[in-house]
Amino acid sequence: MSDNSVTSQLDALLANDPLGLLEEPEEPKPVTATDRLVRAFGEINEFYAEHEREPDPDSMAIAERKLGARLVGLRASEEKSATLTGYDEYGLLAPATAPASIDELLSSDPLGLGEVPDILDVSSLPTRKSPADEGERAVRVKSSDFAAFTQLFTDKHAALGEDTWSLTPFAGEASIQEGRFFVINGVMCFVAEVRDVNESRGETKPRLRVIFENGTESAMYRESLANRLYETGGQALSRTTSAADEIGDADVETGHIYVLRSLSNHPDLRGLDNLYKIGFTSGSVEKRIAGAEKSATYLNAPVEVVADYRVYNVRPSALEHLLHRVFSSVRLDAAVVDEVGGHAAATEWFLVPLSVIDRAIEMIMSGDIVNYVYLPAVGELVPLSGAVEREGSSG
Numbered sequence: 001m002s003d004n005s006v007t008s009q010l011d012a013l014l015a016n017d018p019l020g021l022l023e024e025p026e027e028p029k030p031v032t033a034t035d036r037l038v039r040a041f042g043e044i045n046e047f048y049a050e051h052e053r054e055p056d057p058d059s060m061a062i063a064e065r066k067l068g069a070r071l072v073g074l075r076a077s078e079e080k081s082a083t084l085t086g087y088d089e090y091g092l093l094a095p096a097t098a099p100a101s102i103d104e105l106l107s108s109d110p111l112g113l114g115e116v117p118d119i120l121d122v123s124s125l126p127t128r129k130s131p132a133d134e135g136e137r138a139v140r141v142k143s144s145d146f147a148a149f150t151q152l153f154t155d156k157h158a159a160l161g162e163d164t165w166s167l168t169p170f171a172g173e174a175s176i177q178e179g180r181f182f183v184i185n186g187v188m189c190f191v192a193e194v195r196d197v198n199e200s201r202g203e204t205k206p207r208l209r210v211i212f213e214n215g216t217e218s219a220m221y222r223e224s225l226a227n228r229l230y231e232t233g234g235q236a237l238s239r240t241t242s243a244a245d246e247i248g249d250a251d252v253e254t255g256h257i258y259v260l261r262s263l264s265n266h267p268d269l270r271g272l273d274n275l276y277k278i279g280f281t282s283g284s285v286e287k288r289i290a291g292a293e294k295s296a297t298y299l300n301a302p303v304e305v306v307a308d309y310r311v312y313n314v315r316p317s318a319l320e321h322l323l324h325r326v327f328s329s330v331r332l333d334a335a336v337v338d339e340v341g342g343h344a345a346a347t348e349w350f351l352v353p354l355s356v357i358d359r360a361i362e363m364i365m366s367g368d369i370v371n372y373v374y375l376p377a378v379g380e381l382v383p384l385s386g387a388v389e390r391e392g393s394s395g
Contacts, residue, residue: 034083041084044071048090057232058185060139069231140216153188153213156181156237167235173226176208178255178282181237184228188213188237194222194282255282257309257361259354260289264301275332277303277349278323278357299349306354309361322364326381327352327374356381 044067047055057068071092074080081093088094143149159165167183176182180191193209207219220228228234260277262269269275277298281288285308292298324331324347332349350357352374359381363369372381 037080037083038087040070041074041087043067044074044092045087045089048092054092072232140212140218143211143215143217146211146215146217149190149192149211152190156188160237165237165239168238170226170229170234170236173222175236176222176225182225182229183235183237185232185234191225192217195219196283196287255280256285257307257364258285258288258305259307259357260298260303261306262299262301262303262349264299266299266301269299269301272332272351274351274353275349276306276352276354276357278327279348297348307358322369323348323360326360326369326372329374330376353379 044055047064047067055064055067055071057065057072059065059068074084075093084093156165160167170182176191178191178194182189182191190211190213191208192211195207195209197203197206205221205223207221208225209217210220210225211217257278257280260279262275262277264270279288285305289298289303289305292303293301327350330351331347332351356374356379360369360372360374363372363381371384373384374380375382
């Protein structure tokens, strides 16, 4: 067969290839970052077209929550928003108009606080799941006693308008304590309780009771709340006065200040008069001191509770700082602590009369303690300004 004949047959095959099976496939074009961005935003457009609303970044549905978080990220990036301008079918990337002042923010009532029935309508929220299904992300449910907290939220909004309180950056997980207020996605929430670990449910860390101003609550972990605040750029509410450093955020019980007497038989401790441990717990004192005889914190000996005060508005870290500063001059001698209980752990034992401790705790709860110090020479709490003069005259 001649070469011309073979060529003619090949030409005939190519001419009669309606499906293009004999055509050389084109090399695929590389996928660019813009292509991926457009495709990712297309999924958000598809969600909006189907549901006629934006995907919610707080949804319990994982797929919707993922799209909602993606939309939040795209809005936050001017570069990506500009790239997607021609693909924004529903105006999802249009920037929101910020209020010009705090008065405008409050008067606009962005949270719908004036429509109480709508605030308490939680019909669209998911039902409570079983503990096994709940996992790390606790669901929000309707708060059965929300009426007990409504005035707290009302007062905080009023305080924001009066500039006696302000919104400050979230300071980290350690700042999440009972009695604190935070803002997540524009919704104020209140940490009403830090619950004990429920070992029967396999918990290894305590859950919070967080009340939201829309009438719901959640039993989330402290770490989970911190993550939500980080993810959403959440804020904390803080006093604009110096009192915020010492006094808590709301008139609710935050725990107990307890005073303990050691029952140790150690000769170096039995001869010490007025030796007391002053501490704070958000739970019960009985649970806190369980097993004291095995703990260096309690000087490896049983203890007796001589006073238990219910306190309000006191942060544990501020309380410890105040007590250590006020009674620093009469802290138990380090040499004795090292021998008996271990210096690193036993740091809250002081040689001071119980009557002085009573007065100090009253002053802590009133906020007056910040200007006082204990003077051992006279056995009294005296103003900082006069401590040097009093000490000198007693010598």
